[in-house]
Amino acid sequence: MKILSLLKNFILTLFLFLNLAVVAAGKTTVESCNRTVTFDESPKKAISNDVNLTEMMLVLGLADRMVGYTGISGWKTLDEEMRAGVKELPELSQKYPSKEVLVGADADFFFAGWNYGMKVGGEVTPETLEPFGIKVYELTESCIHIMNKSKANMEDMYNDLLNLGRIFDVQDKAAEIVENYRSKISELTKNINAADPLRVFVYDSGEDTPFTAGYYAMPTALIEASGGINIMNDFKKSWGTVTWEEVIDRNPEVIVIVNYGNVTAEQKREFMISNPAFAELDAVKNDRFVTLEYVEATPGPRNIKAIKKLSEAFWSN
DSSP states (O other), X not given: OHHHXXXXXXXXHHHHHHHHHHHHHTOEEEEETTEEEEESXXXXXXXXXXXXXXXXXXXXXXXXXEEEEESSTTXXXXXXXXXXXXXTXXXXXXXXXXXXXXXXTTOSEEEEEETBEEOTTSSOSHHHHGXXXXXXXXXXXXXXXXXXXXXXXXXXXXXXXXHHHHHTTOHXXXXXXXXXXXXXXXXXXXXXXXXXXXXXXXXXXXXXXXXXXXXXXXXXXXXXXXXXXETTTTXXXXXXXXXXXXXXXXXXXXXXXXXXXXXXXXXXXXXXHHOGGGTTOHHHHTTOEEEEEHHHXXXXXXXXXXXXXXXXXXXXX
C-alpha cells in the first residue's frame, strides 16, 4: 500500500509539473535593454514608432497585427516601398506619441526606443504604459541611453528582428530573414581589405556645430562592415554634437550625409564644399560624399542596402 501511495504521489507530482510546463511553454520571454518582458500571448494591436522600426514590423509580415504607427511624417517622408507597406494603417501621431494616443488606440504593444519615440523620464516609457496593459520592446541600439552596452554592430538589428519574431510567434521567418541578411552582407563585403580602413565622417545636420554618429550609433557598424572607420569612434555616445575642429583635425576621406528633414543632402554637401574651413579635407578635395537616407542609417532592414551603397562608394575608385 505504501508503494502504491508513493507511486500515486509521484504520478500526481509529474502531472502537475507537466501542466506547469505547458503553461510556461505558452509564455514568451525576451530581454529588452535592462528588462525582462514576458508575453502570455502574441500582441494583436501593436504600434511602432519611426520609419525604421515600422519597417522591421513590415518585413516580418506583421501589418495585420498593428493598429497604427507613429513618429514619421513629422520629420520624414515615406518612400514608395514604405507607403505600400503601411497603406492600410493610420499614422496616430506625426511625432512622438502621447500616452493618451497609445491608450486611445487600445494598443497592447509598443515597439519604440530611447529617442525613438520615448525619452528618459518622459511621459511615455515602459513603466508608464504598463498599467494600461501595453507591453514595450525597446530598440537595442537605443539601450545605451539607460544602460551600458557594447559598440553598435549589426547584431543589434538582428537581435531586434529575432526578438520580434519570438514575441509575435514568427520565429522561423525572423531567423530566415536574419540568415539572408548575413549572407548578403558576407557577399557584399567579401573582397574588402579592412587592413587600411577609410576615415569616414557622418554628417547628420548642423552648421555651427555638426550633429553626428558616435561609438554606439548604427552608422559606426555600417561603416566598419564596409571597410571604413568612423572618425568619431571615440565619441562615446549614440548621436550627438561635436566640433568642426575635431572633424578638421581627423581629416575624413569620405563624408556620409544622412538625408532627412528640411535641409537636403545636396544642401549639406554644398555647405561643406563652399566653406573655406573645409577646403583641405580629403573628402572635400576629392568630392567623396555618400548619401544615406535616414531609414538606411538607423537600425532596420535597409541597413543591407546601406552597406552595399557604402562599400561601393568606398572602394569603386
